[in-house]
Amino acid sequence: MMLAGELALAGVDVAIVERRGSHELDGSRAGGLHSRTIEVLDQRGIAGRFLAAGRVMPQLFGFVGIAMDLGDFPTRHPYVLALRQQEIERLLAGWVEELGVPIHRHRDVVGLIARDDEVVVELADGATMRGQYLVGCDGGRSVVRKAAGIDFAGWDATTGWLIAEVEMTEQPAIGMRREGGGVGPVDPARVGGPYRVVLTQPFHDDAGEPTLSDLRGALVAAYGTDFGAHSPTWISRFSDMTRQAVSYRRGRVLLAGDAAHVHPPQGGQGLNVGVQDAVNLGWKLAQVVRGASPDSLLDTYDAERHPVAARVLHNTMAQAALGGVDDRHQALRDFVTEWLAMDEPRRRVAGMLSGLDIDYDLGGGHPLVGRRMPDLDLVVAGAPTRVYELLRSAEPVLLDLGGSDGGPPSPIRTVRAIYDGVWELPVIGEVDAPPAVLIRPDGHVAWAGTLDDPGLSAAIATWFAHSPGSVRRTV
Numbered sequence: 001m002m003l004a005g006e007l008a009l010a011g012v013d014v015a016i017v018e019r020r021g022s023h024e025l026d027g028s029r030a031g032g033l034h035s036r037t038i039e040v041l042d043q044r045g046i047a048g049r050f051l052a053a054g055r056v057m058p059q060l061f062g063f064v065g066i067a068m069d070l071g072d073f074p075t076r077h078p079y080v081l082a083l084r085q086q087e088i089e090r091l092l093a094g095w096v097e098e099l100g101v102p103i104h105r106h107r108d109v110v111g112l113i114a115r116d117d118e119v120v121v122e123l124a125d126g127a128t129m130r131g132q133y134l135v136g137c138d139g140g141r142s143v144v145r146k147a148a149g150i151d152f153a154g155w156d157a158t159t160g161w162l163i164a165e166v167e168m169t170e171q172p173a174i175g176m177r178r179e180g181g182g183v184g185p186v187d188p189a190r191v192g193g194p195y196r197v198v199l200t201q202p203f204h205d206d207a208g209e210p211t212l213s214d215l216r217g218a219l220v221a222a223y224g225t226d227f228g229a230h231s232p233t234w235i236s237r238f239s240d241m242t243r244q245a246v247s248y249r250r251g252r253v254l255l256a257g258d259a260a261h262v263h264p265p266q267g268g269q270g271l272n273v274g275v276q277d278a279v280n281l282g283w284k285l286a287q288v289v290r291g292a293s294p295d296s297l298l299d300t301y302d303a304e305r306h307p308v309a310a311r312v313l314h315n316t317m318a319q320a321a322l323g324g325v326d327d328r329h330q331a332l333r334d335f336v337t338e339w340l341a342m343d344e345p346r347r348r349v350a351g352m353l354s355g356l357d358i359d360y361d362l363g364g365g366h367p368l369v370g371r372r373m374p375d376l377d378l379v380v381a382g383a384p385t386r387v388y389e390l391l392r393s394a395e396p397v398l399l400d401l402g403g404s405d406g407g408p409p410s411p412i413r414t415v416r417a418i419y420d421g422v423w424e425l426p427v428i429g430e431v432d433a434p435p436a437v438l439i440r441p442d443g444h445v446a447w448a449g450t451l452d453d454p455g456l457s458a459a460i461a462t463w464f465a466h467s468p469g470s471v472r473r474t475v
């Protein structure tokens with residue numbers, strides 16, 4: 001839905017094909033949004049909807065449950081926003097509806113035919129749909145990925161978990177068990193349930209949808225009783241399977257979100273990475289579809305986003321290994337807890353989990369290049385304006401901060417602004433103030449320097465492929 005919204009903002013004819021009849025989920029999945037995801041929503045002017053529906057938590061979900069403070073991070077959102085995936089999906093569905101994106105529900109994709117100039121999508125009812133490009137955002141078992149013949153390389157699951165919200169007639173034993181998992185109240189302020197249960201279980205790929213009797217069996221195996229478990233709100237499974245598509249693109253077929261990467265839920269990163277994949281891909285695909293950029297621009301999506309998810313796979317594998325329940329693992333966790341209480345390691349790990357430290361390799365230069373643009377308080381034409389407000393329409397912006405004499409007329413929307421505060425980046429700290437910056441629609445800096453730097457026109461040609469004759473207005 002995030003990708004569809006980005007494409008619609010850019011004026012592309014886009015449609016979502018969805019198997020489910022609604023955005024209602026019958027299981028637990030993501031529990032919140034990290035700082036960078038809230039920032040990208042802020043760039044499009046929709047963060048307020050999510051903030052109004054969620055609860056601000058000053059500490060990160062943590063690394064293997066070790067809490068970390070984000071309060072000193074230079075962002076407007078130095079926290080985790082606790083918000084159920086069901087709510088996140090409801091709000092995104094509302095946004096794409098406003099943008100006029102059709103969602104074809106109850107339509108099941110079963111195959112595809114990729115041609116030189118189009119992709120034909122085959123549906124279970126025998127119908128077909130056609131598009132210039134197809135992006136598989138169809139989850140870990142992605143039919144699109146399989147039909148495109150893209151390998152999903154990585155590690156099989158070693159452990160599975162059952163997770164549920166359920167009522168109990170007896171008072172359960174509250175708390176984490178030494179053997180892993182445990183039972184806790186869904187709402188600590190309410191006495192007498194419902195309860196959240198998480199229990200390990202041997203993993204079977206073909207186990208099917210879990211039932212109340214599976215949950216009761218797991219409780220009896222762990223506690224010797226099922227505490228009279230009944231009336232589950234939902235029961236779900238997850239595992240530590242860790243896999244990534246070897247490429248995010250094959251011709252006119254691309255992958256994003258869980259279709260491109262799966263990993264255990266530690267650190268609460270999966271949905272966040274998927275939303276950010278979409279924001280990286282949206283403007284590039286829009287430019288290619290409109291004929292403004294060559295097809296090769298799409299290769300930068302894989303080049304930039306594959307390493308980001310590879311790092312998430314790596315950190316979740318480490319967290320899964322650190323989560324062992326015996327004394328030796330506990331001793332190791334004690335050390336890691338001590339290290340993460342120190343400022344430098346905390347900043348690094350929190351920068352990674354929050355997504356604030358992402359640094360695409362765009363050729364170097366000023367430390368801003370490749371990193372996310374900070375949301376500075378500017379003055380534009382005498383009025384206070386935030387940088388992220390300039391990104392609402394998902395177009396590139398050349399921010400002229402008055403530090404240079406001016407260069408040739410720019411084909412990119414140019415904004416003259418005043419800013420006299422510090423420039424501080426997450427994890428790396430203060431950096432020199434640049435005279436001007438070129439900001440991509442995804443909020444990452446493509447170039448920084450003086451307006452007469454030949455690197456500026458090179459960056460504009462690389463990212464936006466504008467013809468030299470076209471000149472945009474300056475505000």
Ligand SMILES: Cc1cc2nc3c(=O)[nH]c(=O)nc-3n(C[C@H](O)[C@H](O)[C@H](O)COP(=O)(O)OP(=O)(O)OC[C@H]3O[C@@H](n4cnc5c(N)ncnc54)[C@H](O)[C@@H]3O)c2cc1C
Pocket residue numbers: 017018019020028029030031032085107108109110137138139140142143163237238256257258259265267268269270271272273274
């Ligand atoms: C227990 C648990 C806890 C988690 N906690 C967090 C967390 O705290 N933070 C976080 O960021 N992430 C978390 N995640 C991960 C998060 O849920 C996923 O990363 C996220 O849902 C991926 O979104 P997606 O849109 O890529 O895929 P999905 O959510 O899987 O959506 C894919 C969509 O495609 C549809 N679809 C699939 N196949 C077809 C088809 N053939 N035809 C038509 N439609 C199809 C599906 O119906 C679905 O709507 C958690 C996951 C689990 C299991």
